[in-house]
Amino acid sequence: MKKNNINMKRLIVIMIALTVGINTRTNGNNKFIHTPTPTDSLLTILTYGLPLFDEYNSRETVARKFGFRTIAVAGCVVTQELIDSVKKENKWVYQQLARRWGPNWETNYEQQARQWAAEQEKVAALVRKQSFIQAKDKALNSDYTTLRLQILPGTSHHTYQVKAYAWGKENGKEATWVYFTLKADMNTHTVTVLNDQLTAMD
Structure with missing residues (x-):
């Protein structure tokens, strides 16, 4: 109660x-x-x-x-x-x-949400193929946590900004940490590292 x-x-x-x-x-x-x-x-x-x-x-x-x-x-x-x-x-x-x-806004919203989820799955699959992502994920798994991906639209319809992050303890502080900020290009199927400096999630 x-x-x-x-x-x-x-x-x-x-x-x-x-x-x-x-x-x-x-x-x-x-x-x-x-x-x-x-x-x-x-x-x-x-x-x-x-x-x-x-x-x-x-x-x-x-x-x-x-x-x-x-x-x-x-x-x-x-x-x-x-x-x-x-x-x-x-x-x-x-x-x-x-x-x-x-x-019909709700129907349109649900349709766009499904489409966006499908796009995110493709972007996530590309990002998770990268060796440095796999290495970081493996290291985090040893600490019983998992590397997650925040995927947002980029500056063009085929690019995406991706943050690879996880909750954990770094430098003596527990927080949600961003390990990589990336640009994924689905036209060229390439992933570019924009920032690999450890930062706390906004």
């Missing part, structure tokens, strides 16, 4: 913060007006449960293109009250997204 109360309090705080942001995004008639600009604030869809880490990263990249982000307000153990609250809050956000992108 105590854990559920904490989850509800957390949800209420998030909703208050969202309401403040919402008030700045409406006109006097309480109708949403969207004029895309580089500084647009993101809408927020609340979630619960524990999604696969890589799947979450993939979908978030596409979500940003549609002008929203997702925030988990609970794990797998939730109350009906929390479920109803999330549903109520998300209903408003879904309405705004429909106004921006049309009634």
Whole structure:
């Protein structure tokens, strides 16, 4: 019961913060007006449960293109009250997204998310063929961790920026460490090292 109360309090705080942001995004008639600009604030869809880490990263990249982000307000153990609250809050956000992108926005989003996931798989396969990536992954596996890849669109439609990272202890500090920043070119099937200096993940 105590854990559920904490989850509800957390949800209420998030909703208050969202309401403040919402008030700045409406006109006097309480109708949403969207004029895309580089500084647009993101809408927020609340979630619960524990999604696969890589799947979450993939979908978030596409979500940003549609002008929203997702925030988990609970794990797998939730109350009906929390479920109803999330549903109520998300209903408003879904309405705004429909106004921006049309009634089929969710179908288009899911389609683009699948396409992006397929692209990422191809990029990841190319990167993981590199000998230095395999060597680092092997070294990390000896410490019971795994090298992960953050893949983002590059400067052209066939290039991608990739960060190879892992959680671990380096220089006496535990953090998520980036071991390599790479450029993957799917036209030439080449991987270029942009930075191999150890840095903490942003």
